[in-house]
Amino acid sequence: MPSAVPRYYEARSRLTELANGIPDGAPFPSERELADLLGMSRTTIRKALDDLVLQGKLIRGAGRQGTVVASRAQTRRLSVTALVNDLVPRRTVSFKHVGDTHDLVHVEWVLHADDDQPIGLKSSYLPAARFRDFVERYDPATPLRRFLRDHYSIRFAETHPWCTTVLATPRVARLLDTRPTTPMMSLAWVSRDTAGVPVERSWTALRGDRTHLTMHIPGGAE
Amino acid sequence: MPSAVPRYYEARSRLTELANGIPDGAPFPSERELADLLGMSRTTIRKALDDLVLQGKLIRGAGRQGTVVASRAQTRRLSVTALVNDLVPRRTVSFKHVGDTHDLVHVEWVLHADDDQPIGLKSSYLPAARFRDFVERYDPATPLRRFLRDHYSIRFAETHPWCTTVLATPRVARLLDTRPTTPMMSLAWVSRDTAGVPVERSWTALRGDRTHLTMHIPGGAE
DNA sequence: CAGTGGTCTAGACCACTCT
DNA sequence: GAGTGGTCTAGACCACTGG
Numbered sequence: 467m468p469s470a471v472p473r474y475y476e477a478r479s480r481l482t483e484l485a486n487g488i489p490d491g492a493p494f495p496s497e498r499e500l501a502d503l504l505g506m507s508r509t510t511i512r513k514a515l516d517d518l519v520l521q522g523k524l525i526r527g528a529g530r531q532g533t534v535v536a537s538r539a540q541t542r543r544l545s546v547t548a549l550v551n552d553l554v555p556r557r558t559v560s561f562k563h564v565g566d567t568h569d570l571v572h573v574e575w576v577l578h579a580d581d582d583q584p585i586g587l588k589s590s591y592l593p594a595a596r597f598r599d600f601v602e603r604y605d606p607a608t609p610l611r612r613f614l615r616d617h618y619s620i621r622f623a624e625t626h627p628w629c630t631t632v633l634a635t636p637r638v639a640r641l642l643d644t645r646p647t648t649p650m651m652s653l654a655w656v657s658r659d660t661a662g663v664p665v666e667r668s669w670t671a672l673r674g675d676r677t678h679l680t681m682h683i684p685g686g687a688e
Numbered sequence: 689m690p691s692a693v694p695r696y697y698e699a700r701s702r703l704t705e706l707a708n709g710i711p712d713g714a715p716f717p718s719e720r721e722l723a724d725l726l727g728m729s730r731t732t733i734r735k736a737l738d739d740l741v742l743q744g745k746l747i748r749g750a751g752r753q754g755t756v757v758a759s760r761a762q763t764r765r766l767s768v769t770a771l772v773n774d775l776v777p778r779r780t781v782s783f784k785h786v787g788d789t790h791d792l793v794h795v796e797w798v799l800h801a802d803d804d805q806p807i808g809l810k811s812s813y814l815p816a817a818r819f820r821d822f823v824e825r826y827d828p829a830t831p832l833r834r835f836l837r838d839h840y841s842i843r844f845a846e847t848h849p850w851c852t853t854v855l856a857t858p859r860v861a862r863l864l865d866t867r868p869t870t871p872m873m874s875l876a877w878v879s880r881d882t883a884g885v886p887v888e889r890s891w892t893a894l895r896g897d898r899t900h901l902t903m904h905i906p907g908g909a910e
Numbered sequence: 911c912a913g914t915g916g917t918c919t920a921g922a923c924c925a926c927t928c929t
Numbered sequence: 930g931a932g933t934g935g936t937c938t939a940g941a942c943c944a945c946t947g948g
Binding site: 541627 | 882
């Protein structure tokens with residue numbers, strides 16, 4: 467544990483102030499300029515910038531685009547219940563049988579914010595034996611659980627999703643147009659029918675810097 | 689966007705395999721050894737190691753301690769409902785009046801896993817005017833909302849917590865014995881009484897690599 | 911083409927901890 | 930004292946994007 471405050475902490479503070487004084491969407495000084503300005507190496511500046519990017523304050527662009535101050539209020543509020551029950555994604559990534567013996571159906575969606583920015587990835591697995599013709603019959607514009615209820619008469623028991631943080635894998639990062647080490651929220655669950663049999667297993671990765679996950683706790687008792 | 693796969697991705701894959709082959713708690717090779725072994729610079733190795741540390745697979749120790757493979761199953765399942773309603777933390781950090789005019793009471797707890805590792809920080813604010821003598825009367829071993837119900841006859845309406853990811857601030861990192869840029873889950877809520885008046889505002893930061901937040905979605909309808 | 915961010919190297923010094 | 934992780938530097942090359 468270092469006793470003195472690292473230089474990139476100081477850099478981070480000063481760059482945060484700097485970013486706050488620059489309008490949303492306006493260009494941020496280049497890394498080489500900042501290194502010169504603060505009298506630090508570009509490596510140290512980059513370490514400080516990494517934090518601001520992870521916080522969602524800055525957006526780095528490729529090539530001549532440079533770094534830009536992020537627009538505020540890009541975060542989307544997303545309800546856990548809606549995510550599990552009746553989410554309608556805008557784009558389907560894949561849709562096929564998987565598994566060594568083709569015993570699972572896999573559906574994958576990219577979730578978008580209102581401004582069309584990709585903010586998450588949802589992946590669901592179903593047992594193929596129980597849902598014959600699923601691939602042919604399913605319309606991705608229908609919420610998955612509603613479809614299962616209406617076309618396969620599934621009645622769902624209560625669900626217990628769990629949430630944690632993960633780092634974006636290279637594949638997820640590519641699909642969501644973000645960097646491979648962006649912290650993300652991971653929300654996973656197993657849907658069971660009223661008999662307790664697993665019906666669907668899903669896993670969702672959400673960009674932590676763009677998403678607020680909302681939930682519900684009943685009042686009254688206790 | 690680079691076309692070729694960066695070397696630290698390859699390093700990360702190989703180091704992940706390496707870590708999986710080493711027993712929990714056993715020492716990991718030093719960064720200089722690994723740089724030599726994989727034929728990469730220590731900087732590149734460190735970048736790969738950073739990811740494994742953030743994932744919770746490795747733990748870095750100071751001085752001669754070196755890097756160590758983390759023990760599995762250190763993650764704690766924590767229910768959102770329990771966190772809001774009847775959490776009993778093991779240690780209280782502070783407990784005082786705050787605000788410019790001393791109009792708020794602030795209580796802060798460190799949350800521990802079963803093995804005494806700190807995994808989170810909970811911070812609650814109450815209006816001092818409504819809860820006179822709170823500081824004198826409150827016993828931190830009692831769940832906050834139960835105390836408010838029993839001693840101030842508060843009846844709570846439903847609560848809507850929201851969750852997102854944040855980076856640990858230096859202060860939080862120090863309290864939780866982690867590094868200042870560790871990704872954490874942030875869970876916040878406002879408790880209201882049945883009249884809709886805000887009673888308590890709370891904010892919880894949880895180590896993402898040590899915590900699974902569980903929630904509940906009713907079955908049946910829809 | 912010039913300038914950007916992304917990656918990578920080979921050094922260096924420090925505070926720290928174990929033996 | 931020896932070796933560790935934490936920090937920092939001054940360079941370098943690359944793929945990419947805009948004018």
